Amino acid sequence: MTTVARVVLDSPLPQLDRLFDYRVPAELEDDCVPGVRVKVPLRTGARMSDGYVVEIVDEGDYPGELSAIETLVSPVPVLAPEIWKLARAVADRAAGVASDVLRLAVPTRQVRAEKAWLARDPSWSPPPVSAPPVTGYAEGMLEGVIAEHDRAAVAAVPHPVALPGPAGDGGDGDGDGDGAADPVWVPGWAATLAQAAAHTLAAEQSAVIAVPDFRDVIDLERALLAVLPPERVVRFDAKQTNGQRAKALLQARTHPVVAIGNRTAVYAPATDLGLIAMWDDGDASFIEQRAPYVHTRDVALVRAAQSGAALLFVSHARSTDVQRLVELHWLQDVTPFRVKTPKVIPTVQQTSAEGYAAQARIPSSAWRAAREASQHGPVLVQVASPGFGTGLVCAECGERAHCRICGGPLGSPHRGATPQCRFCGALAVGFRCPTCGNGTVKPVGQGAQRTADELGRAFPGTRIVVADGSRPLDEVPARPSVVVATRGAEPSVPGGYACVLLLDGEKMLAREGLRVQEDVLRFWTNAAAKGAPGAEAYLVGIGGKLATAMALWRLDGPAHDELTDRRELHFPPAVRVATMTGTDEAVTAAVEALEGATAGPVLGPVPVEDDALPGTVRAIVRFPYAHGAEVAATLKAEVIRRSSTRRVLKGGNRRRAAPTLRVRLDDAEPFSEV
């Protein structure tokens, strides 16, 4: 009897995306367990491939003679069986390659982390934890969802929440004397998810929580450390070194933990998974940038189905994707109970141009409220764009100033700075207007800096703070001040802002694209939820359904309406989409192979810009969710069929490795130009 290892190869080639059988040499038999890294020969002995052992069997299904595993890289099993199953299913869903998914899920080898893990005391287990109630919802509501391993779309508690400080860590300050720890202020959603995760952990199961932003990771970690001991919280984020990731990965496998982080956290090999959760799933940061470009939400859905874990999508503004699952009754609809929602006051823009420019943008009611609130607490002013202005025009003729190098719009990062291109970053030294020859420019529009300057003049003696992408600010003190921030960069305040002004809504809504309304609702609600419980939030220049939804804080309505529209148009997420790019022949053949599985007309093929490969075309097909497996399998087969033949250019010279067909599923980007 021979021992056979079934190995997944670390190769992006679709034709190698299956298991290969190798003989396990006798001397490796003890250490060769599922999950270990190996090197194996491929085709001719000299060539080696890296891979992971997925399974050990007595007899493989390969009829020929087996090659032997060349090396066992390390005896540490880094690929957990459930993560292999997850990667396989995620790749299959996206018509992609499992090893591409594994690259996201498993960090490269780190010998130090492995040595430390091998030296651990395997008999040690952390003390059990107890869980506080989940506050802000009907008693036992979310506890029930977690205990039943159910699934829910959860409307977040829309204000900051004070959690009691970490137990047992309170008395070590600088002679504060009294042992009570300071309360920890966290966003409502972070408190909810921390309490939910504590419940999972109290049942000795793990939780995995993915959040879009690095700052969200920090907020969530603070909330978790207020309710759980630090050895129960494991972080996975993009800013970690490889060593930290490798350590976190092994830590997650040893005892039940709460694994938190950005996109990759959803792949954390957490022991005995009991809960998967996401905060603000509509955030575009959840779209993976590496092949096979799978959205974290979809990974979470696959993993929840495989593991049977509870699943929570927490947000203020609901995404159309989650709304779809609610309407299918696949997700429960959970809303907070007896919490204070922001008091949103929609105002129609006033055009009285008296006084300062900023005053003209802000209706007098909002202006008075902000001035009044800024006497006793911080006021948040949300604007659409950073810098001094949204653009520059010629001071003489008013013509828009453009970059000489790339033609992009010029902007001004701060008052008096040399104009700079917003696209390529080139400095426009010695700018001359091509229309009239004048050499001076003036700003148009209102960036964060310009708004701050104007508010500074209007509110003398008030501290003005600016927060944007280039000057990030995590937190400001709960003292009188005015904080001008671009959408998404709003700092937190312990206890919340006294008042919130949402200024540039109209401008944010003017952008083209399928998800604009969803995004803008997220920007508004996430900012409004930084206000103190029940604080006023002025929504400037907005009327209609969106204003009503904000004022009533009923945010599933717009998602429902939006989804209804998309169903009529056969747009995602009412349907799924597949984008096929390549030679005319390959794309046409792929479209024909999908015959019968699609919904709505085929879009294209149309020529697309591809400087490396002229003659490239793209087609988009829509298909119902029920046909997902069939469509993905068909397209994967087409990709494999095309991957060995390489395309011939006009000159007759063959291009190396230029695939004739590329396939991407659920890429909504082509629709954002609609």
Add this chain to the structure above:
DNA sequence: AGCACGCCGACT
């Protein structure tokens, strides 16, 4: 990817 296998034109 790479590299072997294989089936048609000019050569010792």
Add this chain to the structure above:
DNA sequence: GTCGGCGTGCTC
């Protein structure tokens, strides 16, 4: 007769 062109296909 065979040497070698690169189209096709496979990799345990």
